[in-house]
Amino acid sequence: MAEVALIYPFTNPPRSRSIFRYPPLGLGYIASYLRESGVKVELLDCTFSGIEATVERARGLNPSIVGVYSMFTMREASMRVGRSLRDDCELLVAGGPLPTIDPAPFLDVFDVSVKGEGEETMLEIVNAGVDGDFGSIDGIVFKKGGRSHGRAKSPNPDDLVYTGPRGARARGSRQYVISIGEHRYRDRYFGADPFVGEEIVFRNNSAVWSMNYYGKTLVEDPDSDMIYGFLVKALSEVPMEKPFRGPAKFVLDDWVYLMTVKGVLDEFSGKEEIYFQGELVYRLLFHGGLIS
Numbered sequence: 001m002a003e004v005a006l007i008y009p010f011t012n013p014p015r016s017r018s019i020f021r022y023p024p025l026g027l028g029y030i031a032s033y034l035r036e037s038g039v040k041v042e043l044l045d046c047t048f049s050g051i052e053a054t055v056e057r058a059r060g061l062n063p064s065i066v067g068v069y070s071m072f073t074m075r076e077a078s079m080r081v082g083r084s085l086r087d088d089c090e091l092l093v094a095g096g097p098l099p100t101i102d103p104a105p106f107l108d109v110f111d112v113s114v115k116g117e118g119e120e121t122m123l124e125i126v127n128a129g130v131d132g133d134f135g136s137i138d139g140i141v142f143k144k145g146g147r148s149h150g151r152a153k154s155p156n157p158d159d160l161v162y163t164g165p166r167g168a169r170a171r172g173s174r175q176y177v178i179s180i181g182e183h184r185y186r187d188r189y190f191g192a193d194p195f196v197g198e199e200i201v202f203r204n205n206s207a208v209w210s211m212n213y214y215g216k217t218l219v220e221d222p223d224s225d226m227i228y229g230f231l232v233k234a235l236s237e238v239p240m241e242k243p244f245r246g247p248a249k250f251v252l253d254d255w256v257y258l259m260t261v262k263g264v265l266d267e268f269s270g271k272e273e274i275y276f277q278g279e280l281v282y283r284l285l286f287h288g289g290l291i292s
């Protein structure tokens with residue numbers, strides 16, 4: 001079973017002597033990105049197997065979300081794939097160059113039309129779940145009040161929700177994602193000095209644990225490279241029994257790192273400090289715990 005099936009509806013015309021074949025590069029990127037985040041994905045290419053056989057294969061995978069690529073030459077094919085799989089999945093998503101410039105017509109058949117690059121958007125859609133709050137996802141268009149059922153007339157523009165452009169909300173943030181089995185860890189932070197961020201652990205795409213942090217240097221004209229360089233060394237010594245930030249104490253030449261925490265992984269708060277030649281030069285506060 002796949003959580004997500006991605007379909008490329010290009011077909012090779014019979015007896016075509018054209019040398020052109022179009023590997024589904026965009027869907028490949030999306031599939032890799034989702035897989036790295038622990039999502040089960042299958043990428044189905046209609047080029048040589050044709051649309052009917054590919055649709056049958058997709059049905060056999062029983063995906064909850066189906067994403068279909070579309071561009072100018074594949075408008076009809078992508079709609080056909082969408083209609084054929086409308087009742088075989090819980091959420092139908094259109095994306096690619098054509099939904100990017102003209103998303104609304106796809107909502108005759110699809111639940112969500114994605115504008116622009118789809119990697120992060122698809123992951124957010126998967127994380128939101130099939131009945132999720134799509135209004136919080138940037139770069140998409142969907143119908144107010146629910147999913148499409150493939151039989152609707154072209155939607156009235158007033159009934160559509162266009163979310164803001166991709167990246168506007170999270171501009172200036174950086175993030176790291178690591179997946180191991182059913183768990184996925186994401187650290188997203190904003191700023192450099194001061195900086196603020198959130199670590200979050202998902203199990204099977206549900207958030208189960210989180211930590212927030214806020215840190216900054218405390219001296220005039222700080223040597224940020226030195227301070228943050230030392231911080232990285234201290235953080236790499238994180239102990240298994242208290243995996244919050246660094247160890248309780250870490251010393252290197254004139255530098256001292258101290259971390260104190262109250263509570264346990266279920267619920268905790270703490271701080272870390274860096275001293276250079278006895279002077280306090282940096283502090284970070286953190287807190288967090290389990291999420292039900």
Ligand code: B12
Nearest residue numbers: 022023026067068069071072073095096097098114117118
């Ligand atoms: C390289 C290229 C070609 C190559 C084909 C290479 C190939 N393997 O497909 C050649 C030269 C052969 C070609 C031919 C044509 N092309 Co061309 N091509 C491009 C070009 C320059 C890059 C495409 C690409 O690989 N992008 C990189 C990949 C990674 O991005 P992507 O596919 O867009 O996917 C991302 C997003 O779109 C999105 N996404 C994609 N699919 C999905 C699906 C879901 C569910 C989601 C959520 C998101 C999503 O996420 C992906 C990852 O970020 C684009 C212009 C551009 N800068 O994008 C034009 C472009 C795609 N081509 C275009 C056109 C019109 C054509 C032709 C019709 C030209 C002609 N008159 O013959 C033909 C048709 C070919 C066909 N497939 O039928 C138009 C499409 C217009 C449109 N809005 O539909 C574009 C946008 C150029 C333009 N600005 O007009 N093309």
